[in-house]
Amino acid sequence: MNLKNKLLKRKAKISVIGLGYVGLPIAIEFAKHVDVIGFDTNEHKIKLYKEGHDPTKEVGDKAIKETSINFTNNPEKLQEVDFHIVAVPTPINSDKTPNLEPLENATKTIGKNISKGSIIVFESTVYPGMTEDICIPILEKESNLYCGKDFKVGYSPERINPGDKVHTLNNIVKIVSSIDSESLEEISNIYEIVITAGIHKASSIKVAEAAKVVENSQRDINIAFMNELAVVFDRMGINTNDVIKAMSTKWNSLPFTPGLVGGHCIGVDPYYFLYQAEKLGYHSQIIQSGRKINDSMGEFIGQAIIKKLIETNKVVKKANIAILGVTFKENCPDTRNSKVFDIVNTLNEYGIETKFVDPQANKDEAKEFYGVELINMEELKDLDCLIFTVAHEEFKKLNLEELDKFFNSNLEKNERIIIDIKNMWKTEDIKKMGYEYWQL
Structure with missing residues (x-):
């Protein structure tokens, strides 16, 4: 009997190691058909899952409550498993080099708990060669078994798009x-x-x-091109969004837009490629330049905000500013590597204290990682400047008349500043309202 049939007849089990934005949806889907052990070292996360809560918002509380997954932080439970899927994060260090600690630790844990005949599939993003050069030796050392003879190893890059309810695990082609x-x-x-x-x-x-790091690097480069154009168009007094609309009338135009590039994929994966290329003696030109441009956008936007404050005769240091959105993308609670805080850092250099609103973000993570307190939208008042950084559905539902209540009532309309990073508003509508407006 092959392993697939054993799994379907529940005579074998699958484990998913790492139950975050990637691992959880995989575990949930497999658990509809086979026995699954969901392993994570984070005790608090396991506790939430056991209580039926989904902090990632990827599958929802209902799916967590109904699933048959055996959630655990006990590594010995992995000894019951024949097919392991590794979906732990692969972040970068402060010097932009790969932080391999989470993956290495997960690999050590598996190595200590696998038996002969097991299959281990890595889904974490890595540079080409890492699975065979780093992960397999760790498995062999910890297990005293030999890859190819006693166990098998595969790699299948995750392609889940957090917050995307259209392109989900099931309907994305799977590379194996x-x-x-x-x-x-x-x-x-x-x-x-x-x-x-x-x-x-x-x-x-x-x-x-390579396919995984290249597909994200390609997207990173395309966005970097649009970001560079946005910087230049800002100096030219040209509306970038208008240019994109005109350009997009051609059939082979690529629909990329400028913006902040953060998160745990596009803002990280290119550095894995760059790291390995450097080790081989090749110094990237295009990918490195794209990263430099995208990493600089927070400062550029921050400086644009300062200019608007000065143009509207504000005392910069005393400006009352609110940022709407701190996650790395819309409709997602994930704040990891959020480039919104690059804007905040620039504003802080001018002594500006900022209020933060994000109905999607995890409040505990925002406090732990960035030291910010999230408030409710209803608490906003007496603002000089309102900055839309993330296009959450809650923000898109606002109408321009509702925005008036957030501003200082003593300000004239043309003294009320709206900064629109995600092009959520139509320029002509803003002009009718009389606001001072800046788009990326």
């Missing part, structure tokens, strides 16, 4: 790879249990690893 053709078929068959969009079998693990 493995150390040999036999285990490649096994891994493909198992993922077919939950993937309806199809499976792409990569020719090697390195190819699959």
Whole structure:
């Protein structure tokens, strides 16, 4: 009996190691068909899951309450498993080099608890060669078993888009790879249990690893191009959004827009590629430049805000400012690597204290990682400047008349500043209201 049939007949189990924005949806989907052990070292997170709460908002509380997943932080439970999926984060250090500690620790934990015949599939984003050069040796050392003979290893890059309810796990083509053709078929068959969009079998693990960092680097570069244009158009007095609308009338135009590039994928993955390229003696030109541009956008926006304050005769240091949105993207509670705080850092240099509103963000994370207190939108009053940084649905539902109540009533309309990073408002509508307005 092959492993897929054993899983479907519940004579074998799957584990998902790392139950965040990526691992949780995978575990939930597999648990609809097979026995799943969901492992995470975060005791608080496991406690929330056991109580039926989804802090990621990726699957919702209802799905957590109804799932059959065995949530645990006990590594010994992994000894019951035949097929392991590793979905721990792969962040970067302050010097932009890969932080491999979470992945290395997860690999050590698996190595101590696997048995002969196991298959381990890594989904965490890595640079090409990392699975075979770093992860497999750790597994062999911790288990005293040999890869290829006693256990098999594959790589399947995660492609989940946090907060996206359209492009979900099931309907995104799944790239799979493995150390040999036999285990490649096994891994493909198992993922077919939950993937309806199809499976792409990569020719090697390195190819699959490269595909992930390249697809995100490509997007990073395209956004960097639009960000560079936005900086130049701002000096030219040209509306970037108007240019994009005009350009998009051509059939082969790419629909990228300028913006803050953060999060745990696009803002991180290119650095994994750059790191490995540097080790091989190649100094990237395009990818490095794209990263430099995108990492500078927070400061550029911050300076634009300062200019608007000065133009409207505000005392900069005493300006009452509110930022709407602190997550790295819309309709998602994830604040990791949020570039909104690059704007905040620039404002802080001028002595400006900022209020923060985000109905989606995790308040505890915002406090722990960035030291900010989130307030409710209803608490906003007497503002000089309102900054829309993230296009959450809650913000998009606001109308321009509602914005008046947030501003200082003693200000004239043309002294009330709206900064629109996500192009949420139509320029002509803003002009009718008389606000001072700046778009990225």
